[in-house]
Amino acid sequence: MEEIRVRSTSHSYIVSIGEKILSQLEQFLTEDYSRVLIITDETVADLYLDIVKNNIPKEKISSHIIPAGEQSKNIDAFYNLHTEALKNGLDRNSLIVALGGGVVGDLAGFAAATYMRGIDYIQVPTTILAHDSSVGGKVAINHELGKNMIGNFYPPRAVVFDVTTLQSLKDKDIRSGYAELIKEALIDDEAFFHSMLKTELNTLSNKQLQEHIMFGIKVKALIVEADEKESGVRKYLNLGHTLGHAIEAELGYGTLTHGEAIAIGLLFALHVSEDIYGVSLPFNDLYQWLEKNDYPLNTFQFNEDALINKMKSDKKTIDNTIQMVLLEKIGTPATKEINDQDLKNYLQSFNQRVVRE
Amino acid sequence: MEEIRVRSTSHSYIVSIGEKILSQLEQFLTEDYSRVLIITDETVADLYLDIVKNNIPKEKISSHIIPAGEQSKNIDAFYNLHTEALKNGLDRNSLIVALGGGVVGDLAGFAAATYMRGIDYIQVPTTILAHDSSVGGKVAINHELGKNMIGNFYPPRAVVFDVTTLQSLKDKDIRSGYAELIKEALIDDEAFFHSMLKTELNTLSNKQLQEHIMFGIKVKALIVEADEKESGVRKYLNLGHTLGHAIEAELGYGTLTHGEAIAIGLLFALHVSEDIYGVSLPFNDLYQWLEKNDYPLNTFQFNEDALINKMKSDKKTIDNTIQMVLLEKIGTPATKEINDQDLKNYLQSFNQRVVRE
Missing domain, CATH: 1.20.1090.10 (Dehydroquinate synthase-like - alpha domain)
Known part of the structure; x- marks a missing residue:
């Protein structure tokens, strides 16, 4: 496994890149979080959601699955994530996990950036493309008049890149x-x-x-x-x-x-x-x-x-x-x-x- | 006129408190902005919108009026502000002016915090209550399951408090x-x-x-x-x-x-x-x-x-x-x-x- 440290203006975080590290996700969490909400899409959920879930104590975890594709980066999906976070009792000491490609990362990251004015999140990219979007803290949803128009700069607490997930890519x-x-x-x-x-x-x-x-x-x-x-x-x-x-x-x-x-x-x-x-x-x-x-x-x-x-x-x-x-x-x-x-x-x-x- | 400097983690800004300073708004702008979008509510628009507009070059300015009241702090109103900002050609070098009470300040501030991942805004409070919300950078909208659940910490570039506007308060x-x-x-x-x-x-x-x-x-x-x-x-x-x-x-x-x-x-x-x-x-x-x-x-x-x-x-x-x-x-x-x-x-x-x- 290799590590790259990224220094953001608010905090430093580690990008970890390796094989089969998805099943050891808990070791990459930087704090003892009160609750963990995994956000992923249909495609990724079928392949990897259980692996991640099995690695975090059951009483803390919940998950929410969005439709796959860029169409999910919209204002309604954004609001729904807040509803899920509230219904699942996430507080300011909770964590959101963005498990998926750039769409999941951008949407879940923006939800984390704005939930109760900002809670921690980590990026768990499962596409090659997301090597780019998962680092640097750009999070956003699309407006019908332009892509990524509504968002924040809000760096993650960690990026966990398991390259074995890339074998399932089309x-x-x-x-x-x-x-x-x-x-x-x-x-x-x-x-x-x-x-x-x-x-x-x-x-x-x-x-x-x-x-x-x-x-x-x-x-x-x-x-x-x-x-x-x-x-x-x-x-x-x-x-x-x-x-x-x-x-x-x-x-x-x-x-x-x-x-x-x-x-x-x-x-x-x-x-x-x-x-x-x-x-x-x-x-x-x-x-x-x-x-x-x-x-x-x-x-x-x-x-x-x-x-x-x-x-x-x-x-x-x-x-x-x-x-x-x-x-x-x-x-x-x-x-x-x-x-x-x-x-x-x-x-x-x-x-x-x-x-x- | 009195001034209080507030040091936020990203920048310092001045809170100016005085009489009849609404008509000199341009002198409080910290940069030469490409466009200015004033966001206000019906009640405040009738009283003060023209005063502010007359003070900023016509070719730069546009305005958007929301219904008065807490009900406006919702996700649809938030999205509409982004639509207005995009339609009016606001870019990353533009300014949003929140002219009104806490509802206008919270909603317009959150729109500024998220428009193209954050542009400048100033708070122009017109209620006593907004002395509190206009300082400190808490911006948010309500979720149906909780007040101010969706928001950011995003300090304004200036707060301009004209106490003469308080004479019209109920x-x-x-x-x-x-x-x-x-x-x-x-x-x-x-x-x-x-x-x-x-x-x-x-x-x-x-x-x-x-x-x-x-x-x-x-x-x-x-x-x-x-x-x-x-x-x-x-x-x-x-x-x-x-x-x-x-x-x-x-x-x-x-x-x-x-x-x-x-x-x-x-x-x-x-x-x-x-x-x-x-x-x-x-x-x-x-x-x-x-x-x-x-x-x-x-x-x-x-x-x-x-x-x-x-x-x-x-x-x-x-x-x-x-x-x-x-x-x-x-x-x-x-x-x-x-x-x-x-x-x-x-x-x-x-x-x-x-x-x-």
Whole structure:
């Protein structure tokens, strides 16, 4: 098992990554909690809920299962978690456990952040994608007018990442997670990026998987320690997300996985970066790797104005001007304001490039 | 104009108290905000919204009016504020202004705390009661199973208290505010408590009012600086609130004002304190002052078990045991766990005492 310490402004916490640690969850709890409420989704509950439950004293524990999928990150589900917490007698000395992927983590984390003005929670991610969302304390639900619009910065007390749970992932969820890993490599480390492009997702070994996840969490941890509330460098983690989020919103959440949409956003960020900084970036290498690993790229047929409209409700937008994260080169991200007309032109030229590739 | 600086864990802010400062609101803004959304209620909007609006550049400002009353502190109203903020183009560099009493402050503050994971807001209280809620950063909405159950600790960037707005208050709102001022005196200062009991609410001078509010804010500020997240001394501010909140919930929010319910809770805290600490406290003095100033005391006819049930969903409850704030003497608060049977006995003897007085 490996450990990474993350220093948040309010407290430090440990990210533990290892095999079969789900069945030893109690040893990762930092206090003697009065009650424990596990929040998970239907899919994860079938596979892992009992393992976790058996590890915590029966008289303390309760659980609540939400439907799987991004659609659960809504205001009603949020309110229902508060109802469950109240009905199960959680007090200020109780704990919420977020057992699942990013949706469960974001929703349960936001419930913990707001229950009686904030109680402890731990993240127990069961997807590759959640290596990213489980670290750093961003919790949120979606508004019908924008993704993650209602939320807090509220770091967990621990992150317990049992990589054996990743064996049950579907192909599209592996693709989804790897888009964020690729993003972290693009932000931070050119050599690691190129080594990742040698990976084939359908022949991934456990060793490779652990190595990539450790890398991703380390990149993430360093950035959130430097800038917890996203006033500076944390924005770089949104590489690929301006277009990615807009695509998700435009298609309706859940049509593509988050990472599949981000993958298209990463390509777009490379496309715009090449023009703005006059550099050559590995657009083609990334495109070919994504295509080889079955990322849905040719679904990219959108109305540019509709996308720009969606992008404007992005949280990085200031004074109605869209701010994109770009790359001066691999490992050197930067933010740049881009006006609507330029953006429209970039979307058009990107569309042609993707169709042509 | 007088100023009190409050040091929160994230930043310092100034509470400004003076006459006719509402029309100079812009000078209290700490930054050049991209947009300003004023949130207020119907009653306050009629009286003061234009004054505030005229003071901020037109192209930046928008406003949203909610129905007056505790009923507005609900999840739907919360979501609607996010909708308004998104529709009006608020970004991370925008400001929310909470113009009104405690309901507006709590609801608008919680919207600010969660909009794009937190933007700036300022409190512009227009009731006496809100001298308490506007300082210290407690923001929340109610859950149908408990008051203020969903919220954050999220301090404002400034508090601008124009006491001239208090002239439009109804009698019951003056009573409501004075219950919290009496509470602060009971917690902190015996001499001030006795001097307050010499006040007659229907002949209150502006000078007295300012003096009392300054005192209350100073007590509040010192306590929240020492314990922002209510793990210790901040609990003392809940003197009178265990029963007070239960009465509000049992009667339905809005039947009594918050302070009217707290007034009964303060008497109950004195009643229990006298027995537990074997001391003599000014129960009769306070009772008579409340009666003379038309606080509704004889409405106190409740089912004890129902009240105890409501008290158990209080946020101070740990492990299903009710924790009350009591007074060892005036100026010396303490917390005490009280078991259900004792509590029931106290409620019965209190009921007899109040009916008899």
